[in-house]
Amino acid sequence: MKVFTNVKDLGDLNVSLKEALEIKKNRFAYKHLGENKTLLMVFFNSSLRTRLSTQKAAMNLGMNTMVLDVNQGAWKLETERGVVMDGDKPEHMLEAIPVMACYCDVIGVRSFAQFENKTDDYSEKILNQFIRYSGKPVFSMEGATTHPLQAFADLITIEEYKKKERPKVVLTWAPHPRVLPQAVPNSFADFMNEADVDFVITHPEGYELDEKFVRGAKIEYNQHKAFEGADFIYAKNWAAYSDPNYGKILSKDRNWTVDEKKMSLTDKAYFMHCLPVRRNMIVTDDVIESPQSIVIPEAANREISAQLVIKRML
Numbered sequence: 001m002k003v004f005t006n007v008k009d010l011g012d013l014n015v016s017l018k019e020a021l022e023i024k025k026n027r028f029a030y031k032h033l034g035e036n037k038t039l040l041m042v043f044f045n046s047s048l049r050t051r052l053s054t055q056k057a058a059m060n061l062g063m064n065t066m067v068l069d070v071n072q073g074a075w076k077l078e079t080e081r082g083v084v085m086d087g088d089k090p091e092h093m094l095e096a097i098p099v100m101a102c103y104c105d106v107i108g109v110r111s112f113a114q115f116e117n118k119t120d121d122y123s124e125k126i127l128n129q130f131i132r133y134s135g136k137p138v139f140s141m142e143g144a145t146t147h148p149l150q151a152f153a154d155l156i157t158i159e160e161y162k163k164k165e166r167p168k169v170v171l172t173w174a175p176h177p178r179v180l181p182q183a184v185p186n187s188f189a190d191f192m193n194e195a196d197v198d199f200v201i202t203h204p205e206g207y208e209l210d211e212k213f214v215r216g217a218k219i220e221y222n223q224h225k226a227f228e229g230a231d232f233i234y235a236k237n238w239a240a241y242s243d244p245n246y247g248k249i250l251s252k253d254r255n256w257t258v259d260e261k262k263m264s265l266t267d268k269a270y271f272m273h274c275l276p277v278r279r280n281m282i283v284t285d286d287v288i289e290s291p292q293s294i295v296i297p298e299a300a301n302r303e304i305s306a307q308l309v310i311k312r313m314l
């Protein structure tokens, strides 16, 4: 595996799920693979889970790890070719990437959407420069448009907790005070569309996601209807994708917050969220603290999804 940004990079999903569950049972079985190899993790944005779980996964594989926080202590990087660099950015990505690649064997990159230009965001400008100019295997630790390590961990979690052969999985938009990317819902849809689940997306009008990820998924604008009989509720906020509102907040309506009343419409559904989550905006204290909340095991599976990807890259 050279690149990991989308579900298709995993090949057969059932094979990948089996491999992930095997890794989980014996996470130190491949410790020899990473001997004398180095993982470089490059962060353009903050992280708690991705930073720790990916580092842990690499250590399980016997690797050394290095973390670079581009915005804390590294030179500010220019991304555009042809720019006269007389501003505040002393270094260009075109040098920085091959230099970083000299010191490592595998690279993980976190670089969120900037919401200045939809075309730039959706062309994954920064991630693709790493893929093109590093000469090393590169995986997304959340790019501008996808967060595949999260979605794969989500799928592993659903596989572990499902009580039906084909569970009903509902992705619900929920309110949030700040502009958030579409990467998490895009990847969740990308994976659920390939998994053996009955997948429904619910959101207010205007929050339609990119068709490339939604594909044939069912859209239900009535959140209550969407929740009926659900086995998994996956909550997430995102900013609008459709023109002319790309990157805008169209609603902060707390009627969309996931609460106990809505959860009672489901078939005792499990509650999921990628975290970090804003309580009582996205989900009430009662729901996230209930026995049906599986946000912690979900986060724990980030170590497993990362380990499978790094193992294949090694």
Ligand code: AN0
Pocket (backbone or CB within 6 Å): 142, 180, 181, 182, 183, 184, 274, 275, 276
């Ligand atoms: C980010 C997002 O919504 O994409 C990261 C989630 C994993 N969340 C925040 O910036 C709060």
Ligand code: CP
Pocket (backbone or CB within 6 Å): 046, 047, 048, 049, 050, 051, 142, 150, 274, 275, 276
């Ligand atoms: N879920 C997730 O990716 O969390 P972090 O932003 O803390 O890495």
